[in-house]
Amino acid sequence: MNAELSELRDSARQVLAAEGLAAPEDKTWPLALDLGWLLVAVPEAQGGLGQGLAGACAFHAEMGRSLCAAPYLPAMLAMEAAIHAGREDWIERLGASGFVTAPLVDPTLTITDGGIVAGMASAVPSADRASHVLLGSEAGDCVALVALQQAGIDARHRETWDTTRRLFDLRFDNVAGDPSLVLARGNDAHVLSRRLATHRDFALAADAVGGAATALEMTVEYLKTRRQFGRPLALFQALKHRCADLKARIAAAEALLADSLVRVGTEVDSERAEALGKAAKSFAVSAYAAVAEEMLQLHGGIGMTAEHACHLFLKRALLDEQLGRCTSYELDVADTLLGAG
Amino acid sequence: MSQAPEALRTEVRAWLQNNIPRDWRAAMTGTDQDAFVRAQREWFGKLVKAGYATPHWPEGWPGGGRSLAEQKIIYEEVARADAPRLILFFVALYHAACTLIEWGTDEQKRAHLPGILDGKLWCQGFSEPNAGSDLAAVRTRAELRGDRYVINGQKIWSTLAQHADYCLLLVRTDTAGPPQAGLTYLLLDMRSKGVSVRPIAQITGDDEFSEIFLDDVEVPVSDRVGGEGQGWAVAQSTLASERGLTLVELSHRMRYALNRITGLMRARGVAGDAALRRDLGRLAPKVDAACALADQYLLKRIENTEAPGDASIVKLHYARTLRDFTALGLRIAGLQGQYREPFIRGGGMETGNWPFDFMNSYNWTIAGGSDEIQRNIIAERMLGMPREPKDWRL
Numbered sequence: 069m070n071a072e073l074s075e076l077r078d079s080a081r082q083v084l085a086a087e088g089l090a091a092p093e094d095k096t097w098p099l100a101l102d103l104g105w106l107l108v109a110v111p112e113a114q115g116g117l118g119q120g121l122a123g124a125c126a127f128h129a130e131m132g133r134s135l136c137a138a139p140y141l142p143a144m145l146a147m148e149a150a151i152h153a154g155r156e157d158w159i160e161r162l163g164a165s166g167f168v169t170a171p172l173v174d175p176t177l178t179i180t181d182g183g184i185v186a187g188m189a190s191a192v193p194s195a196d197r198a199s200h201v202l203l204g205s206e207a208g209d210c211v212a213l214v215a216l217q218q219a220g221i222d223a224r225h226r227e228t229w230d231t232t233r234r235l236f237d238l239r240f241d242n243v244a245g246d247p248s249l250v251l252a253r254g255n256d257a258h259v260l261s262r263r264l265a266t267h268r269d270f271a272l273a274a275d276a277v278g279g280a281a282t283a284l285e286m287t288v289e290y291l292k293t294r295r296q297f298g299r300p301l302a303l304f305q306a307l308k309h310r311c312a313d314l315k316a317r318i319a320a321a322e323a324l325l326a327d328s329l330v331r332v333g334t335e336v337d338s339e340r341a342e343a344l345g346k347a348a349k350s351f352a353v354s355a356y357a358a359v360a361e362e363m364l365q366l367h368g369g370i371g372m373t374a375e376h377a378c379h380l381f382l383k384r385a386l387l388d389e390q391l392g393r394c395t396s397y398e399l400d401v402a403d404t405l406l407g408a409g
Numbered sequence: 410m411s412q413a414p415e416a417l418r419t420e421v422r423a424w425l426q427n428n429i430p431r432d433w434r435a436a437m438t439g440t441d442q443d444a445f446v447r448a449q450r451e452w453f454g455k456l457v458k459a460g461y462a463t464p465h466w467p468e469g470w471p472g473g474g475r476s477l478a479e480q481k482i483i484y485e486e487v488a489r490a491d492a493p494r495l496i497l498f499f500v501a502l503y504h505a506a507c508t509l510i511e512w513g514t515d516e517q518k519r520a521h522l523p524g525i526l527d528g529k530l531w532c533q534g535f536s537e538p539n540a541g542s543d544l545a546a547v548r549t550r551a552e553l554r555g556d557r558y559v560i561n562g563q564k565i566w567s568t569l570a571q572h573a574d575y576c577l578l579l580v581r582t583d584t585a586g587p588p589q590a591g592l593t594y595l596l597l598d599m600r601s602k603g604v605s606v607r608p609i610a611q612i613t614g615d616d617e618f619s620e621i622f623l624d625d626v627e628v629p630v631s632d633r634v635g636g637e638g639q640g641w642a643v644a645q646s647t648l649a650s651e652r653g654l655t656l657v658e659l660s661h662r663m664r665y666a667l668n669r670i671t672g673l674m675r676a677r678g679v680a681g682d683a684a685l686r687r688d689l690g691r692l693a694p695k696v697d698a699a700c701a702l703a704d705q706y707l708l709k710r711i712e713n714t715e716a717p718g719d720a721s722i723v724k725l726h727y728a729r730t731l732r733d734f735t736a737l738g739l740r741i742a743g744l745q746g747q748y749r750e751p752f753i754r755g756g757g758m759e760t761g762n763w764p765f766d767f768m769n770s771y772n773w774t775i776a777g778g779s780d781e782i783q784r785n786i787i788a789e790r791m792l793g794m795p796r797e798p799k800d801w802r803l
Binding site for chain 2: 284292303311312320324326405407
């Protein structure tokens with residue numbers, strides 16, 4: 069991580085820590101906008117920080133670390149799309165005040181040549197606050213922004229166990245898109261879709277390693293203070309070893325993520341980047357879930373209470389596992405190594 | 410990366426291609442220790458000549474004065490080429506040489522460093538039956554009589570000591586005070602009177618380790634490294650001498666060896682088995698993570714940003730992944746894997762003799778600080794969890 073980025077990252081960490089864990093969207097989203105966090109991956113020539121995907125991931129990790137409720141991830145996907153479709157107008161708009169959301173799983177919809185959108189997009193964060201949604205057709209041949217305030221769109225909030233995200237189902241009943249908002253078609257759209265899916269997987273990996281790190285820190289802190297049998301729980305080797313294993317697992321996920329980001333470099337739209345993102349994401353979210361499960365167990369009864377933060381980590385971890393491209397990645401890896409089964 | 414490192418990589422790759430002993434795995438299958446030692450000496454000679462055996466030595470020695478980044482390239486290429494590991498010479502090249510370079514007198518360096526390049530073999534005499542993970546509990550006594558120490562005791566788990574010319578010996582010169590403070594570090598000539606070595610038969614069928622019995626063995630005071638009572642500090646630099654390079658090499662070897670698993674699945678006709686495919690798919694990113702951890706750890710050493718516990722994480726993750734790797738091979742091998750086949754001597758951690766590899770993987774979860782010790786280190790030094798009070802005794 070370069071010095072500029074780590075400085076930005078540290079200041080974001082401080083700001084988010086001051087807001088507290090799982091700080092609400094209406095407090096943290098304005099911060100993200102005001103402090104320029106959406107510009108981290110925008111090239112310097114276009115007024116951004118030019119830190120690329122690795123820079124974006126440093127911020128995604130901070131969102132995870134603080135269980136941030138701001139819809140930073142979908143907004144960054146929209147920004148990535150604007151950057152790579154060469155839409156300076158949208159880069160400016162998204163960086164300044166506009167919010168465009170995007171589904172966190174692949175939508176099942178079609179976009180005709182005439183721009184008619186039909187189908188469904190699930191897991192769309194904070195859609196009620198967004199002016200537009202970034203959509204890719206299932207066939208991968210079109211990526212477009214679609215205005216949300218129009219007839220034929222049914223937006224339904226779906227309450228999730230994870231209260232740090234507000235997800236919507238969007239149903240499109242032959243909605244007429246705006247041709248000027250089509251960002252890519254044909255092969256360009258395939259490449260852009262892959263880029264966006266890759267960014268999404270890496271972002272989820274970063275969210276997971278950030279969340280897992282906080283979860284373990286809080287658990288260790290609790291074990292150091294909680295006393296039973298006349299001694300702090302942290303003195304029991306059985307518990308120390310479990311924490312050490314979790315630490316090693318998080319470190320492995322962080323190392324894989326960092327290594328993969330280096331390998332990807334600027335070729336975020338390559339097939340290799342896509343595979344690396346999937347692996348990094350799967351590895352990280354399963355580590356996050358494991359840490360969050362242990363966090364609750366190691367906190368004992370207090371971890372079962374709604375007022376303690378344990379469940380927030382567990383629920384965000386369990387949701388992270390289901391976002392991105394969660395089709396059995398182990399089998400994809402086996403396909404790569406062995407050929408299709 | 411600048412041009413120079415890539416040039417080194419190309420050079421090493423070409424050299425290895427032309428110089429690796431052909432079919433060395435086949436030649437080392439079912440062979441005896443003597444043939445293994447001959448083969449290792451031959452390979453060592455070639456590497457010394459090319460300057461690839463001692464890139465970590467100071468400038469002036471063959472190939473010496475290489476940066477850690479350059480050393481890493483050499484190890485990556487050795488792994489990529491599936492070259493034989495120089496295990497017979499490891500203690501000499503790293504433990505002995507680095508300890509002498511850091512702590513030795515000029516006379517000691519003159520006496521021993523050239524000999525290492527000529528093929529003198531060294532072994533490590535640290536562990537004892539009652540001082541394994543708890544190394545500070547060393548009990549082998551050294552009593553100063555005039556200008557010599559007289560030594561009595563027993564060492565164990567000494568790799569390939571049966572072939573060694575010299576031994577890095579950790580002994581107790583003082584029983585008062587904290588246990589670390591009473592240790593002293595000596596260079597022992599294995600031909601000295603009173604030294605006897607007994608190889609230990611291992612569960613793998615190999616006999617890589619030995620016990621060393623020391624019965625009134627005399628060592629001149631001039632063969633002491635560091636001062637009396639400084640043995641613990643000297644031993645720490647011995648143990649740190651390879652600086653993470655071994656796990657770079659081994660984790661990269663494990664990644665290349667994934668094709669042994671896929672090859673086995675095809676050969677056994679189970680390449681389509683969904684459960685095995687899933688296990689393979691789970692293992693491969695873990696192996697990638699092991700490589701990433703080892704690479705990033707080395708980078709930290711290069712940049713001097715290593716933190717306490719970093720090395721423990723690399724080792725713990727590698728050791729657990731190696732166990733998973735070999736266990737998967739063992740399971741795929743099925744009943745066929747249970748029929749005893751000759752093993753490959755010095756063949757590394759993934760030889761394809763799956764029961765051998767599986768049992769050999771315990772080397773990494775037990776030796777060099779067991780997984781349990783690594784977990785203590787991670788918990789106490791990284792996570793800041795309290796140490797057990799020293800006076801807890803049952």
